Amino acid sequence: MSKRDRLSGNEAVSVAMRQINPDVVAAFPITPSTEVPQYFASFVANGMVDTEFVPVESEHSAMSACIGAQAAGARTMTATSANGLALMWEMLYIAASSKLPITLAAVNRALSGPININNDHSDTMGARDSGWIQIYGENNQEAYDNFIQAVRIGEHPDVMLPVMDCYDGFITSHAVENIELLDDDAVKKFVGEYNPGESLLNRKNPISVGPLDTVTHYFEHKRIQAEAMKNAKQVILDVAEEFEKLTGRKYGLFEEYMMDDAEVAIVIINSTAGTAKETIKGLRAKGIKAGLIKIRVFRPFPVEEIAKALSKVKAVAIMDKCDGFNAAGGPLFNEVTSALYGRADGIKAINYIYGLGGRDVSVQDIATVYDRLLDIVNTGNIGEVYNYLGVRE
Amino acid sequence: MAYNLKESVKKPERLAGGHRMCAGCGAPVVVRAILRALKEDDHAVIGSATGCLEVSTCLYPYTSWKDSFIHSAFENAAATVSGAEAAYNALKRKGKITGDTKFITFGGDGGTYDIGLQSLSGAMERGHDMVYICYDNGAYMNTGIQRSSATPSFADTTTSPAGNVIPGKMQPRKDLTLIMANHNIPYVAQTAPMGNFKDIYAKAEKALYTPGAAFINAFAPCPRGWRYETPLLMDIIKLAVDTCIWPLYEVEDGKLTVNYKPRKKLPVEDFLKAQGRFRHMFKKGNEWTIEQFQKDVDEKWERLLSMEEN
Numbered sequence: 227m228s229k230r231d232r233l234s235g236n237e238a239v240s241v242a243m244r245q246i247n248p249d250v251v252a253a254f255p256i257t258p259s260t261e262v263p264q265y266f267a268s269f270v271a272n273g274m275v276d277t278e279f280v281p282v283e284s285e286h287s288a289m290s291a292c293i294g295a296q297a298a299g300a301r302t303m304t305a306t307s308a309n310g311l312a313l314m315w316e317m318l319y320i321a322a323s324s325k326l327p328i329t330l331a332a333v334n335r336a337l338s339g340p341i342n343i344n345n346d347h348s349d350t351m352g353a354r355d356s357g358w359i360q361i362y363g364e365n366n367q368e369a370y371d372n373f374i375q376a377v378r379i380g381e382h383p384d385v386m387l388p389v390m391d392c393y394d395g396f397i398t399s400h401a402v403e404n405i406e407l408l409d410d411d412a413v414k415k416f417v418g419e420y421n422p423g424e425s426l427l428n429r430k431n432p433i434s435v436g437p438l439d440t441v442t443h444y445f446e447h448k449r450i451q452a453e454a455m456k457n458a459k460q461v462i463l464d465v466a467e468e469f470e471k472l473t474g475r476k477y478g479l480f481e482e483y484m485m486d487d488a489e490v491a492i493v494i495i496n497s498t499a500g501t502a503k504e505t506i507k508g509l510r511a512k513g514i515k516a517g518l519i520k521i522r523v524f525r526p527f528p529v530e531e532i533a534k535a536l537s538k539v540k541a542v543a544i545m546d547k548c549d550g551f552n553a554a555g556g557p558l559f560n561e562v563t564s565a566l567y568g569r570a571d572g573i574k575a576i577n578y579i580y581g582l583g584g585r586d587v588s589v590q591d592i593a594t595v596y597d598r599l600l601d602i603v604n605t606g607n608i609g610e611v612y613n614y615l616g617v618r619e
Numbered sequence: 620m621a622y623n624l625k626e627s628v629k630k631p632e633r634l635a636g637g638h639r640m641c642a643g644c645g646a647p648v649v650v651r652a653i654l655r656a657l658k659e660d661d662h663a664v665i666g667s668a669t670g671c672l673e674v675s676t677c678l679y680p681y682t683s684w685k686d687s688f689i690h691s692a693f694e695n696a697a698a699t700v701s702g703a704e705a706a707y708n709a710l711k712r713k714g715k716i717t718g719d720t721k722f723i724t725f726g727g728d729g730g731t732y733d734i735g736l737q738s739l740s741g742a743m744e745r746g747h748d749m750v751y752i753c754y755d756n757g758a759y760m761n762t763g764i765q766r767s768s769a770t771p772s773f774a775d776t777t778t779s780p781a782g783n784v785i786p787g788k789m790q791p792r793k794d795l796t797l798i799m800a801n802h803n804i805p806y807v808a809q810t811a812p813m814g815n816f817k818d819i820y821a822k823a824e825k826a827l828y829t830p831g832a833a834f835i836n837a838f839a840p841c842p843r844g845w846r847y848e849t850p851l852l853m854d855i856i857k858l859a860v861d862t863c864i865w866p867l868y869e870v871e872d873g874k875l876t877v878n879y880k881p882r883k884k885l886p887v888e889d890f891l892k893a894q895g896r897f898r899h900m901f902k903k904g905n906e907w908t909i910e911q912f913q914k915d916v917d918e919k920w921e922r923l924l925s926m927e928e929n
Contacts, residue, residue, distance in 0.1 A: 290699045
């Protein structure tokens with residue numbers, strides 16, 4: 227049913243794309259996502275897929291071609307990073323509002339400027355309100371598994387929204403790890419056929435897509451879009467359950483690590499969760515009740531579930547690999563604290579901005595965050611809320 | 620069968636009446652003329668850049684398009700339709716669809732010469748089997764008559780106003796048709812909905828039924844931006860062609876043919892004087908602007924004729 231392999235994150239995601247055998251892939255290269263269309267182009271050249279590969283002249287055209295293709299009834303995919311995602315910005319919103327379930331491998335990289343090719347989350351965090359579902363993965367296995375599930379989630383009739391599979395540039399995209407791959411047939415069966423009821427190519431029922439939508443209907447259409455995002459939460463859980471039956475690998479809205487009796491916790495996204503788990507092992511050996519929440523689904527944001535998961539901790543540090551430039555904190559901090567408000571009041575919450583532009587974060591760095599949390603618990607003094615980890619001041 | 624206007628207009632309309640384009644506008648005339656060249660049994664996926672045509676023909680919950688239609692944004696109509704064409708190839712290969720579908724994109728000169736040039740160039744270079752038609756009215760009319768790179772020299776627009784010091788737009792037009800010809804695609808043409816519409820019909824038919832990418836630049840006067848009396852639409856088009864301001868030609872597999880050579884080439888004043896946007900050129904002291912305009916037109920016309928010979 228499955229086979230073990232050693233692949234980089236980008237290789238794993240391109241294998242998932244080959245197994246899904248989409249109708250159209252339109253992409254433009256940008257580090258560190260370049261390998262995804264590169265591997266995929268070789269699958270096309272070697273006749274391993276039936277896909278029409280469109281090597282566009284920019285990311286703006288990549289997303290535009292994806293919109294045209296998906297509206298025409300094709301299962302459509304692309305990959306990008308950082309400035310490429312930024313160039314797609316306008317079209318991200320149009321893809322989402324047109325209810326087009328495109329799948330995008332978003333390989334996280336710092337957004338210029340200054341130009342920097344290494345990992346942080348400033349690219350996809352900027353696109354957090356574009357109407358796309360965002361699913362994050364810690365390692366190659368999760369990037370692969372999330373990509374396959376993304377297709378099912380986006381195309382669900384209650385959802386019909388585009389999905390980003392976000393994973394860390396270089397750390398995940400280029401590092402080779404052990405991975406368990408599904409059989410090609412199992413993936414094909416899991417994702418099924420894409421047969422949208424309405425499409426541009428349905429000549430029996432021609433449709434118009436992307437009309438001018440004035441004050442009489444625009445608001446209602448945005449309301450429908452918002453409802454689809456609400457619906458996505460249950461669909462994500464249902465698809466995960468089905469995926470677990472197939473693979474034994476369990477996915478939820480977020481992962482709770484050592485949270486059962488945790489007194490201090492951090493909330494974090496993507497690969498640094500692996501580093502933090504190592505820190506926690508060391509702390510637990512010393513009898514410190516440290517825990518971690520690793521966000522998997524950032525859009526829709528699991529507000530009630532997060533509040534419940536954090537309700538018993540005494541202090542929490544929310545870790546952002548992206549600054550908010552609002553003079554108050556990063557985007558994840560804002561989401562988590564607003565989730566706690568009125569649902570789990572009184573929990574002391576602080577924010578750390580870390581790892582910008584690929585700055586390395588070690589087990590010891592994370593340990594200083596837990597030290598700070600323990601200090602808050604012991605003294606009752608929260609101190610500075612908006613902090614930086616590992617920067618030269 | 621020889622072309623016959625009376626017969627061709629008996630085909631079912633593919634752009635329904637009741638749309639909101641202005642009286643005396645050239646764009647819907649161009650669109651209907653192009654779509655008449657489609658075989659009746661063929662389905663079409665028609666894309667449009669943001670612009671007058673799009674906001675006036677597809678206003679939720681109404682649409683004037685009898686075929687499938689898609690608009691996504693301003694600068695990417697060619698890329699959007701190229702994706703739909705890719706979908707067609709994939710789904711056809713997988714046996715999921717039957718019948719022939721043609722892919723057509725319309726954009727104004729703003730969406731084509733300027734903000735959409737990159738996506739147009741990319742789609743044409745990739746060789747998608749699609750036709751891109753620019754309805755060139757020589758300015759950003761939808762936003763209120765701002766200059767574009769297609770605006771003729773000296774035209775008075777809201778961002779190249781004719782003032783006491785500067786007499787309108789000081790740069791010549793970009794020659795987009797030849798830029799597209801230099802993409803070495805199978806078919807490129809410059810046309811206008813003139814006379815019995817034979818020129819535009821024949822070019823649309825060639826563009827639609829020649830495999831590969833094709834580009835048509837169609838002259839489409841704008842009564843608001845050009846400031847002419849709406850009944851003069853067809854006269855203005857004829858004057859543009861007879862003054863050689865808008866030559867009719869085509870480039871088939873690299874071979875350029877000038878399709879219409881006026882028996883008597885009219886002076887540019889005949890075209891300029893009917894339009895408010897050029898009124899300042901006739902003021903005392905601005906005679907040089909007309910001389911300059913004539914000189915430019917003459918040089919470009921001669922160059923075109925020499926390209927035909929070569």
